[in-house]
Amino acid sequence: MKEFEFLKSELEDMKENHTWQEIKQVESKQGAYVTVNGKQVMQLSSNNYLGLTSHPRLVKAAQAAAEQFGAGTASVRTIAGTFTMHHELEKTLAAFKKTEAALVFQSGFTTNQGVLSSILTKEDIVISDELNHASIIDGIRLTKADKKVYRHVDMDDLERVLKKSMNYRMRLIVTDGVFSMDGNIAPLPEIVKLAEAYDAFVMVDDAHASGVLGENGRGTVNHFGLDGRVHIQVGTLSKAIGVLGGYVAGSHVLIDYLRHKGRPFLFSTSHPPAVTAACIEAINVLLEEPQHMEQLWDNTNYFKSMLVKMGLTLTKSETPILPIIIGEEALAQQFSERLLSEGIFAQSIVFPTVAKGKARIRTMITAEHTKKELDQALAVIQSAAKELHLL
Known part of the structure; x- marks a missing residue:
């Protein structure tokens, strides 16, 4: 059988360059x-x-859910895999993020892919910080929209791009809330101000801000007092929340659309009961402790x-x-x-x-x-x- 010699050669290069x-x-x-x-x-x-991966309240919630509802759900959400607890989690997240609605995906990575690939068309342009997470980059690659990258947290460069993109149906600015490799926070007030001045949308990935910034860990939008002024908030349930998954929070229109168009949501089995119950309890812990x-x-x-x-x-x-x-x-x-x-x-x-x-x-x-x-x-x-x- 033919071997992957070209992959073997690349792996050897990685070892030689100390990236293996x-x-x-x-x-x-x-x-x-x-x-x-x-x-x-x-x-x-x-x-x-926050140490929530082993918090007694989360462990107890997971154990109880597994005992009552089983190890898995055996279906995608849109067929037979939506349990009442999935709706409860999404309502809890929407209230926590101070948005109209929320939708849970299998991971933060698939959330970014699902949102970006669903809402952007060839009539649109997506404008991305150059140091955004790989999931944002890959999500953008799945779209037919035009793509522009602005220099990292450089608001003058962002405004330059906005000025040159006035003829699109939608201009979507995408940024990490906290940049995972450097630990710095996006200048969200300035980004929102520019978006409002140039009639653009804003999407924030708060993977490393959820549970860390804002009131009770609500994230960068709340941290800067911008509740209601950011169109799309993405978060993860896998970091400070301590369990597994990702979510998007926003308007009813956005969430209803993603329920019908978000491919990772449509074609992936829903979260197991233990995971879902533990995520709900994690939000309760953030609010109460x-x-x-x-x-x-x-x-x-x-x-x-x-x-x-x-x-x-x-x-x-x-x-x-x-x-x-x-x-x-x-x-x-x-x-x-x-x-x-x-x-x-x-x-x-x-x-x-x-x-x-x-x-x-x-x-x-x-x-x-x-x-x-x-x-x-x-x-x-x-x-x-x-x-x-x-x-």
Whole structure:
């Protein structure tokens, strides 16, 4: 049988250029510590911002739902896979996001694909920040709309593009709320102001802002006081929410349209009962237990201040995403492995996830870490950085 020699050659190039990475296997539940290769290590790479993946209320809700409704739904939503709990989750999300309605997809990735591929036609143009998430990029590729990219968070460049695109049926500005590789927040007030001035629509992907920014974790739209002024809000249920899935929140018209046109929604089996019930309970926890967000930000501010004091090069992060810029791919991987050998699980991020020459260690702070644990991590980071001549 013919072999994939061309793929093998590309894989060898990746190894030579230090962009090949073995996927680490976690052998325990997520928390401040996890087990990797049989060893307990501190977790600094998870999106489990609030520690909800193992919160007793979520676990109990998931167990009860599985016992009552089974392990799965055995159907897509539009045939026989919509349980009453799916509607309950969507109503809960709409109220949480302060929108008329919401719709749940299988993941944040498929949400972006489903929304963009459904609502855009050849009569439209989509205008995207150059550092938007891969799911936005791939969603845009699925459309027949014209496409323009503006320089990262550059409002002058965004206005330039808007001025040159006045003849389209719809002009849709798409941005991440929080940029996942740098941790900075989109200048949403300025984006909305330009959109209103030039009669454009705005879509925000709040994957890394849900549960982190805004009142009770409602996201960047609420964080900036822009409720009711952003047309499409996308979020994830897989990061701070602690479970699985994605959703879009907006007007009744938008959600009704996506129910009939969103291909990932139409052709994917619905969320299992355990997942759905746990997501509902996660929103309840956000509303009723604000101490998790408070602890997250206390930990973030402390850890960031100590990294800066140490003299390491960071991005302009404004969130619990705190990337340490290394530069060279090989050095970033070496740094990550050195940290792991000393009990710190902090993964290196290299091309193609980030640009070549901008490799980094993306540390992720959670509400579950204690100050003592953060101090232990900081000591190991400083020691490894000195050893590798990064300080």
